[in-house]
Amino acid sequence: MHRYEVQILRSLKEGPKSFWKLLDEQDEHIKGFVERLKALLEAGVVEYSDGKFSLTPLGEERAASLLPRKDVRCPHCQGGYTFSVFSEAFALYHRLVEGRPLPNLDYDQGFMTESDVFSRVAFLYERGDLEGQDILILGDDDLLSLALASTGLPRSITVLEVDRRIVEFITRRSQEHNLGITALEYNAASPYPLKEHAFSVFITDPVESEKGLRITLSRGAQALKRGGALYFGLTTIESSWHKWYNVERMLLEMGFVVTDILRRFSAYPDSDNHFDEEFYDRTMMRRLMDVEFPLPADADWFRSSFIRCEAVEEPRPLVVGEVVFDTDFYLDEETMATPKFV
Template sequence: MNEELIDYVYSQVSMKEGKKVIENILLDIYFKPGISTKEIARKTLLPLPLVSAIKKELIKVGLIEQKRGVNCTARGSRFAEQVMGFGDLDHDLYQRLKYEQWQPDELKDMMTKLESVFEGRPQVDVTIDQSSCTLATSMNRAVLALRHEALIGRDIVCLGDDDLVSVSLAFLLKQLYRNDASKSNTRIYVFEIDKRITSYVNYLAETEDLPIVCYEMDFREQLPSEFLNRFDCVFTDPPYTQQGMSLFVSRGIQLLKRDVGLPIFLSFAHKSPDFTLAMQREFANMGLLVTSVLPRFNEYIGAEIIGNTSQMIVLQSTEETHESIEREYRQALYTGEVKRTVRLYECKRCNRVTEVGFQMEWQTIEHLKKEGCPGCRYETFELIQKKNA
């Protein structure tokens, strides 16, 4: 996005809320001509004097005017439409989605098409803590980005994407832009360790004309320098360990632009009070603001160990935001590495007992079922014992 005008306005106003606030004010005026200064203050939760100061600078650069309320000038409308990407948007649908006034039937055709897309995604690899969220959850994450003004005209990165959030984001853009997501000025990147996922998303991007680019990447390594400080928004659903959360959020911070108010949408399991407190301390140590916690926001298929649900934690960057893990990471990360549990499974046919666990021949029960019992190749087992490695 060409941000020269916004940068200039930001430089003229004494504020710590970030440039995104100025963009949001301009959009509020664009979508509601004649809006009052007081209503802008209520919508943005900003002090009235600060809104007045921002309004004054936007008038100076010719983007808005005070005339029977606050309105965009012709230049301001062009800026919102051409530079920010709101020109060819289905305004009515956008407003209904933003203010939760939409009906599921409005997206029925899109969701029907996505059903086959989600059914075709690769099987989860539990050794790297993958779990498949439902299609509805993936789309709800995309709508959440829209409500946070983090969808249109943004550079978005998904750190891991076995949930196909990138695809839901792109399909929602196609719906909003009458089948041409490129008009949104949005670019979506996927960084993923599993080449099956990157191959599948790349295939979808090509066949469905989606603004998505994928890179195979292991977050335990340092990120390529060309991607640092480039993005407006981060999505991640990391391993549900303290180490996994810290590493993935740290990588997200490194990828975000150095600005205040940029969101990280973190999906994470519901945890004990002690774990949650430690997690919140880590957020504070990294200079991140927790703006909302949405319990049971995410639903998963076959993830009984977490009750098939997890929470959505919306984090926001501040002037003090910094990563807690800067360079490569060489410690335990995934659940199987952190919690060295060995499970004993008994074959239902021949009663042979097989050990399953980290760094063993069979690391997961899914792997054992796929290969079959070492004694008779039967595929049904009973868990008879669980012990620490």
């Protein structure tokens, strides 16, 4: 039995589950997951009723050797990290983000929980990538810049962001609290606008099309010095292991080595982002199954891993100059949870 099928069957052996719960409790990319779930339905192993999937008698027989799913992750920390040492900074950040702009679906925005943002801060601190560092953030709907600045530890923080609302919000908060953040309006499809190889840390949560990943990570290669740290988020929801393989090849070609992967490190809740029918109607995943799923989602199903890389030589971008900014920048056959343009 394939491990992805094991993940689904043991989840259902625990009891009936929604689509969102099942999606969150396995790690195949969403297109493969839906195809596998459809096959189980067609084979009579799984049934769907009243918004939930459950095992049929045939499914119970097939899952007889499996234990019901057990939660083995620590409920008290985020991937082994605590940000209690930054409690004052966290309290300031909580105040700073009040009134933040809600996601613009045209830019594939969605922000993580405040606690997950500070778990990233704690990780950067542990790795020596916070104190006295020159940090560049490409895309900051998470408002990570405000969290980093709240600690008072970086030497400089620069934000490149396509959404003018976010640029203006960060600039206003920075001026109000003397945080010293520089925020500039910038589309990653445009030529890199700053001095190359001038930053020690680069952080981004890229779109997950292969084109978008190649461009975004290349901007990081243009920004970083030799020995600099590149941080980015990547999911298994919208990226198959083959895409992960291609991303690793890109990183190696650009002169980076992967030093850390923190699995399922960041969550993007529907409730915080006000994701509703409009959001789901603009995604391909809504049309993959032949049944309607109840909304709002009852699980924080969109989670990303946080990856740290280090430049072992002067980084070599795979993309320089301007590129075409079209639907391929955001969408490929695996980005089923990304809203389409309207």
